[in-house]
Amino acid sequence: MTTLQAPKRDFVSMADLDAPALLKLLERAAQLKAQPRGDLLAGKTLALVFEKPSLRTRLSFDVAMAQQGGRALYLSPAEVGLGQREPPRDVARVISRMVDAVALRTHEDEKLAEFARYASVPVINALSEGEHPCQCLADLLTIRERKGRFAGLRLAYIGDGNNVANSLLIGGATVGLDVTIAAPEGYAPPAAVLAIAERRARESGGAVRVVSRPEEAAEGADILYTDVWTSMGQEQEAAVRRQAFAGFSITRRLLARAAPDAIVMHDLPAHRGEEIEDDVIEGPQSVVFDQAENRLHAQKALLVALLSRA
Ligand code: CP
Numbered sequence: 001m002t003t004l005q006a007p008k009r010d011f012v013s014m015a016d017l018d019a020p021a022l023l024k025l026l027e028r029a030a031q032l033k034a035q036p037r038g039d040l041l042a043g044k045t046l047a048l049v050f051e052k053p054s055l056r057t058r059l060s061f062d063v064a065m066a067q068q069g070g071r072a073l074y075l076s077p078a079e080v081g082l083g084q085r086e087p088p089r090d091v092a093r094v095i096s097r098m099v100d101a102v103a104l105r106t107h108e109d110e111k112l113a114e115f116a117r118y119a120s121v122p123v124i125n126a127l128s129e130g131e132h133p134c135q136c137l138a139d140l141l142t143i144r145e146r147k148g149r150f151a152g153l154r155l156a157y158i159g160d161g162n163n164v165a166n167s168l169l170i171g172g173a174t175v176g177l178d179v180t181i182a183a184p185e186g187y188a189p190p191a192a193v194l195a196i197a198e199r200r201a202r203e204s205g206g207a208v209r210v211v212s213r214p215e216e217a218a219e220g221a222d223i224l225y226t227d228v229w230t231s232m233g234q235e236q237e238a239a240v241r242r243q244a245f246a247g248f249s250i251t252r253r254l255l256a257r258a259a260p261d262a263i264v265m266h267d268l269p270a271h272r273g274e275e276i277e278d279d280v281i282e283g284p285q286s287v288v289f290d291q292a293e294n295r296l297h298a299q300k301a302l303l304v305a306l307l308s309r310a
Contacts, residue, residue: 010116011302012125014133014170015196019204022140022174029141029294029301036297040308041070047095048074050105050126051082052232056268056295057126057134061103064300070307073099083111092118100307104128107233122306129163129233130193135267136167137298140175142291143223146263150175151205156217156258157181157225159248159275160241161189161210164227164267169193169208173200178207182217184244214248218257225265226250226275242274250276255285263287 010016017025046065048058062072082088092115095102102119105126106112116123125133140150147153155172157165161183169189172179179197181189188210197208211217218224229245230238250264264276264286272278281288304310 008120008122009306010119010123011133011306012112012116012123012128013131014136014167014174015200016133017171017174019174019176019200022171025137025301025305026141026144026298028304029137029297030144032300032304033141033294033297036300037067039069040304040310041065041068044070044101044303044307045099046070046072046303047099047102048072048105048126049080049082049091049095049102050074051077051107052105052127054105054126056292057103057105060295060299061126061303064296064303068300068304070100070303082106082115088115089118091115092123093120096120101303103134124302124306127163131167131170132163132267133167133171134295134299134302135164136171137302138291138294139168139225139265139267140171141294141298142265142287143177143263145290145294146287147222150177152176152178153222154178154180154220154259155223155225156214156221157227158214158217158250158254159183159187159226159245160229160231161187162227162231165189166193168225169197170200173197173206173208174204176201176204176206177223178209180209180211180217180221182211182214182248184248185212187244214254215257218254221258221262223263223265224250224255224258227267228269228271229275245275249274250280252277252279252283255280255283265291268292 065072103124103126109130
C-alpha cells in the first residue's frame with residue numbers, strides 16, 4: 001500500500017495514491033469535515049508558491065492549516081520569480097530549509113518535477129498543466145458523500161481533456177468508477193494518462209472510455225462533470241476553442257439523458273453559457289459548491305497524511 005508518510009512523499013499526481021491510500025485519505029477527510037478543528041498540524045508551515053491566480057486552492061490550503069494549528073505563507077509570482085528570478089531547483093532548496101511542505105501551482109509539469117526533485121519537504125501539485133490532483137480529491141469526496149459508493153457509478157466528463165480530466169481519469173479509475181470522457185477530436189486526454197487510468201481500472205473493476213459525442217457519454221450517467229474550454233494560460237486560443245467545443249456543454253437537454261438522480265459537477269470558476277448552462281449550474285442537481293467546500297476537507301486530510309503521525 002502506498003502511504004504519504006515520511007521520509008518524504010510528494011503529491012504531484014493522482015497516480016501517487018493507490019486505492020487503499022486514496023480511500024483512507026477520503027475517510028480521513030470525512031472525519032475532518034465532521035470535526036474540523038484540532039492541533040494535527042500544530043507548529044507546521046506550508047508555503048503556497050503560486051504562479052497563477054486562485055480562489056479555492058489558496059483559500060482552502062490556508063484555512064486547512066489554520067484550523068489544525070499550523071500556518072500557510074503565500075508567495076506571489078512577483079516575489080519568487082520561479083524560473084526567471086531564480087531556478088526552481090534553488091527556490092526548492094531555500095524553501096525546504098524553512099517550511100514543512102510546499103503547495104506549488106505552476107504551468108509546466110517539468111518545473112513541478114524539478115521543484116519536487118530538489119525539495120527536501122513534501123511538494124503538493126496545486127495545479128499544473130498535466131494534473132489537478134487536489135481538485136480530484138475533493139471531487140471524489142463529494143461523490144462519496146452524495147452517492148455513498150464508487151463501484152458501478154458512471155461519470156461522464158464533457159469537454160476538454162485537460163488537467164482536471166486527467167486527474168479525474170486516474171483517480172476515478174483507482175476507486176472503481178466507470179469514467180467516460182467526451183472530447184472533440186484533438187482535445188482528448190494524453191495517451192500516457194489513459195494508459196495509467198486503464199491499468200487502475202483493471203485493478204479496481206472500473207472502466208475508462210473516450211468518445212466524441214457528449215450524448216453518448218451522458219446516457220444514463222450518474223455524474224456529469226465539465227470544466228472550462230479555455231484554461232488559464234490558453235487565452236490566445238479562446239476563439240478556436242469556442243468553435244471546437246461547440247456542443248460540448250452541459251445543458252438541460254444533455255442532463256435529461258443522464259440518470260434521474262445524476263449530480264452535476266464543475267471545479268469552478270465556470271463560464272456560464274459556454275461549458276455549462278446557467279440553469280444547470282444553479283439547478284437542484286448541481287453540487288459545485290459542495291465540491292468547492294470539500295477542497296478544504298480533502299486537502300486538510302492530505303496535509304495531515306503528509307505532515308502528521310496521527
Ligand atoms: N478549482 C480551482 O482550482 O479553483 P482555483 O483556481 O480558484 O484555485
